[in-house]
Amino acid sequence: VAHAYVGSRFITRDSGDSSGSSRRDRHRLALAPAIKNATDVLSRSSAAVQAAMDFYQENMWMTLVSCTTKLDDGTTYVITGDINAMWIRDSAAQLNPYISLAQMKEGAPLLRPLLEGALRRQAQFILTDPYANAYTIDFDSAKNTRLNRGAFVFTGNYEMDSGAYYFRFLRRLTEAFPKTEVLQDKTVHQAARMMVALYRQERDHCLHASKYVYPRSAPWELPGEDGRGWPTACTGMVWNAFRPSDDPGKYGYHIPGNLFLAAELRSLAATARSAWSDPALAEAAAELRGSIIEGVKRHGTKEHKGNLVYCYEVDGKGGCNLMDDANVPSLLSIPYLDPTGETYDKDVYRATRGFVLSTDNQWYFEGSAGRGVGSPHTGADMIWPLSLVMQALTEDSATEKASLLHTLTSGPLASKGLTESFHKDDHERITRPWFGWPNSLLGELLLSGGTWTPDLSGLSAKAPKTRKVGGRSLALVESGRLYEADVAQLRRPDVVLPDVEHYIDG
Numbered sequence: 001v002a003h004a005y006v007g008s009r010f011i012t013r014d015s016g017d018s019s020g021s022s023r024r025d026r027h028r029l030a031l032a033p034a035i036k037n038a039t040d041v042l043s044r045s046s047a048a049v050q051a052a053m054d055f056y057q058e059n060m061w062m063t064l065v066s067c068t069t070k071l072d073d074g075t076t077y078v079i080t081g082d083i084n085a086m087w088i089r090d091s092a093a094q095l096n097p098y099i100s101l102a103q104m105k106e107g108a109p110l111l112r113p114l115l116e117g118a119l120r121r122q123a124q125f126i127l128t129d130p131y132a133n134a135y136t137i138d139f140d141s142a143k144n145t146r147l148n149r150g151a152f153v154f155t156g157n158y159e160m161d162s163g164a165y166y167f168r169f170l171r172r173l174t175e176a177f178p179k180t181e182v183l184q185d186k187t188v189h190q191a192a193r194m195m196v197a198l199y200r201q202e203r204d205h206c207l208h209a210s211k212y213v214y215p216r217s218a219p220w221e222l223p224g225e226d227g228r229g230w231p232t233a234c235t236g237m238v239w240n241a242f243r244p245s246d247d248p249g250k251y252g253y254h255i256p257g258n259l260f261l262a263a264e265l266r267s268l269a270a271t272a273r274s275a276w277s278d279p280a281l282a283e284a285a286a287e288l289r290g291s292i293i294e295g296v297k298r299h300g301t302k303e304h305k306g307n308l309v310y311c312y313e314v315d316g317k318g319g320c321n322l323m324d325d326a327n328v329p330s331l332l333s334i335p336y337l338d339p340t341g342e343t344y345d346k347d348v349y350r351a352t353r354g355f356v357l358s359t360d361n362q363w364y365f366e367g368s369a370g371r372g373v374g375s376p377h378t379g380a381d382m383i384w385p386l387s388l389v390m391q392a393l394t395e396d397s398a399t400e401k402a403s404l405l406h407t408l409t410s411g412p413l414a415s416k417g418l419t420e421s422f423h424k425d426d427h428e429r430i431t432r433p434w435f436g437w438p439n440s441l442l443g444e445l446l447l448s449g450g451t452w453t454p455d456l457s458g459l460s461a462k463a464p465k466t467r468k469v470g471g472r473s474l475a476l477v478e479s480g481r482l483y484e485a486d487v488a489q490l491r492r493p494d495v496v497l498p499d500v501e502h503y504i505d506g
Contacts, residue, residue, distance in 0.1 A: 053452050060439075061462045062417065062434075062436070063094050063098075063436050064462045064463075064464060065462055067080070068114060069137075069465070069467050070117065070464050071121070071466070071467055071468075071482070072467065072468045072480045073469060073483040073484070074113075074117055075117045075118070075124070075482075076114045076118040076120075077118075077137050077467070078091035078095065078118055078121075079436075081432065081434040081436040082433060082434045084136070085134045086134060086136070086137070086154075087134040088125070088162040088166055089159070089162050089165045089244060090436065091118055091122065092169040093165065093328070093437050093441065094436045095115055096169070096444060097443035097444045097447055098111050099115060099172050099176050100176070100447055102176065102177075104456060106457070106459060107459060110459055110460060110463055111459075112177065114464070115173060116173065116177075116182050119169055119173060120182065120185060120187060120483060121483075122166055122169070123185070123188045124191075124483060124490075125152055126166065126194060127187065127190060127191050127194060128151055128152050128153070128490045128492075128495070129152070129153050129156070129492065129496075130191075130498065131148070131158040131198070132153040132155065132156050132157075132158075133156075133157045133158070133159045133162050134154040134155040134157075135152045135153060136153075137467075142155075143492075145494065146215045146216050147214070147215050148492075148494075149492075151490055151492040152490060155246070157214060157246055158214065158240070158241040159240065159241070159242045159243070159257075160199070160238055160258070160261060161244050161261070163195035164257070164263075166195065167192065167195075167267070167268050168264050170188065170268075171268070171271070174275070183275045187483070187487075189278070193278075193503070193504065194497075197498035197502045197503045197504065198502075199261065200284065201498045201502040202238050202239040203237065203238050203288070204234075204502075205239035206231075206232050206235075209499070209502070210228075210239065212228075212241065213226075214227065216494075221248045222241060222249070223248065229248075229251075229252050230250075230251065230252065232251070232315045232316050233317045234316065235295040235316040236291035236294050236295030237258045237291075237292050237300075238253075238257075238258055239252045240252060240253065240257055240258075244327035244328060245325055245376070247375075247377050249313050250313050250321045251314050251315040251319050252313070252315055252316075253299070253314045253316060254312070254329075255300045255310050255311055255312060255331070256310075256330050256334060256337065257329050259292075259334055259344055260329040260338070261289075262296075262338075262343045263337055263338035263340070263342070265292075266286070266342075269281075269286045270282070280505050293343050295316075296310075296343075299316050300314055301348060304351070305355075305360075307355075309348060309352040310331050310334070310352045312325065312331060323361055324355075324356040324361050324373055325375045325376065326363075326373045326375045326383075327377070327384075327386065328390060330390065332373060332387065332391060332394060333390050333394065334352075335349065357373070357391070361373065365381050365382070367381065367383075368425045369425050369426055370383050370388070372384065372388045372407075373391075374387070374421060378421045381425070382421040382423060384421045384438070385418040385419065385421075385422070385438045386420075386435075386441060388404050388407060388408055389404075389408065389445055392405065408442065417434065417439055418435065419433055419434075419438075469482050
C-alpha cells in the first residue's frame with residue numbers, strides 16, 4: 001500500500017527526517033513568525049478566519065512550487081507531496097481550488113494551461129491502466145509484476161473513487177471554461193468511456209465478471225482466500241477493492257465512493273451528450289447513476305441507536321462496516337461530494353454525521369491537541385487535518401467552523417503546513433510532513449465563502465519548470481511527443497482492461 005510503506009510513519013518534527021519536506025521547508029521557513037502572530041489573536045470567529053486566510057495565502061502556492069511539473073508534451077505531472085507519484089484522486093483534489101483562481105485575469109495565463117494539462121495527463125494514465133490508482137512519469141521505474149506495477153503504474157490498487165475524481169475535475173474545468181479544448185480531446189473522451197466500462201464491469205463483480213486481482217499472488221491484501229475480497233451480492237452498486245486511504249476494504253461496496261460516483265455521472269452524461277455527441281455513453285452513465293442510487297437506498301444503511309445511518313462499506317448480504325475514515329470520499333464528506341443532495345437522504349446523513357463525530361466511530365479521537373476523525377491507515381489516536389477541513393466544509397455553525405480553523409492554523413500545523421495526521425495529544429507527533437491534499441482542501445474552504453480573494457501578484461514567479469520526458473526513460477517516444485503516442489505501447493504486458501461486452505456501443 002503506497003502511503004503505508006512510503007509515508008505513514010511516526011516522526012517528530014525535530015527528528016531530522018527530511019524526506020519529501022526539504023523543498024517545502026525552504027519556502028516556508030520565514031513564514032512561522034507571521035503565522036504565529038496571526039494565530040495569537042484567535043479569540044473571535046473573525047480572527048480565526050483571518051488567521052486561516054493569512055496562513056493559506058502563503059501556503060496555497062506550495063502545490064505549484066513543490067508538487068507540479070510541466071512536461072514537454074504539454075501535460076502536467078502532479079505529485080502528492082512527499083511521495084513522487086501522481087494519484088488521480090490527489091492530483092484532482094490538489095488542483096481543485098486553483099480552478100477558480102484560473103478564472104481571474106491574473107491567474108489565467110499560468111494556471112489554466114497547467115490545469116488542462118493535468119487533466120490530459122490523468123486521461124492518458126487512465127488509458128494505460130484504468131485499475132491503477134497512482135502513476136509515475138519515469139517509465140518502468142516501479143516495475144513489480146506481482147503488485148500490478150510497471151510501465152507508468154506506480155501502485156496498482158483499484159480504488160473506485162479515482163475515476164469519480166477524474167469526472168469531477170473534468171466537470172469543474174468545463175464549467176469554468178466552457179470552450180476549453182479538452183472537450184475536443186479524444187484521449188479525455190476515451191478515458192471517460194473506459195472508466196464507465198470498468199464501472200459497469202465491476203457492478204457485475206458479483207457475477208464473477210471482474211478479472212482484477214491485487215496482488216497477483218499470495219500473500220493477499222484483500223480479505224478472503226484468493227485476493228479478490230469477500231463474496232458480494234448483486235446490488236446495483238460498483239464493487240471496490242481499496243479505500244481512498246489505499247487500505248484494502250472490508251466489504252466490496254464503498255458507500256461514500258458509490259455516492260460520489262453517482263453524483264458525477266450526471267454531469268458526465270450531460271457532457272457526453274452535448275460536447276461529445278455520444279448518446280450511448282450518456283445513456284450508460286445515466287443508467288449506472290440510477291442503479292447506484294437505488295443500490296445505496298436498499299443496501300447502504302443500518303439502524304444505530306434508533307436512527308438509520310449510512311454504512312461505510314457493505315457486502316449486499318447483510319454485512320455493514322459501521323465506521324468512517326478521514327480520507328475523501330468519506331461519510332462525513334457526502335454533502336461536499338454531492339452539493340445537490342440528489343443522491344442521498346439528508347435525514348440519514350444528519351444521523352450519520354452525529355455517529356461519525358462521536359466515539360461510537362472507532363476512528364474518532366479526542367485529546368488535548370484536538371479532536372476529529374482519523375484512519376486505520378495511521379492507527380489509533382491519530383487525527384487527520386483532512387477530516388477537520390472536511391468537517392468545517394460541511395458544518396453549518398460559524399462558531400464550530402472557527403474552532404476547527406483555530407486547530408488547523410495554530411501551533412506546529414501553522415508553521416509546517418497540514419500534515420497527513422497528528423497525535424490527539426501531541427501536534428509534534430505526525431505522519432507525512434508534506435501532504436498536498438489537505439492544504440488544497442483548506443483553500444477550498446476559504447474560497448467557498450466568497451469573501452476572500454487571494455493575492456495573485458507575483459504569480460509568474462511560481463511557474464513550475466518544464467521537464468522532458470522520453471529518451472532513456474521511455475525509448476518508445478521522442479521527447480515532447482508522449483501524449484501523441486499509441487497508448488497500447490505504453491501499457492505493461494499483463495494489464496487488465498474492461499471486457500469488450502462492458503463497453504458502450506458508439
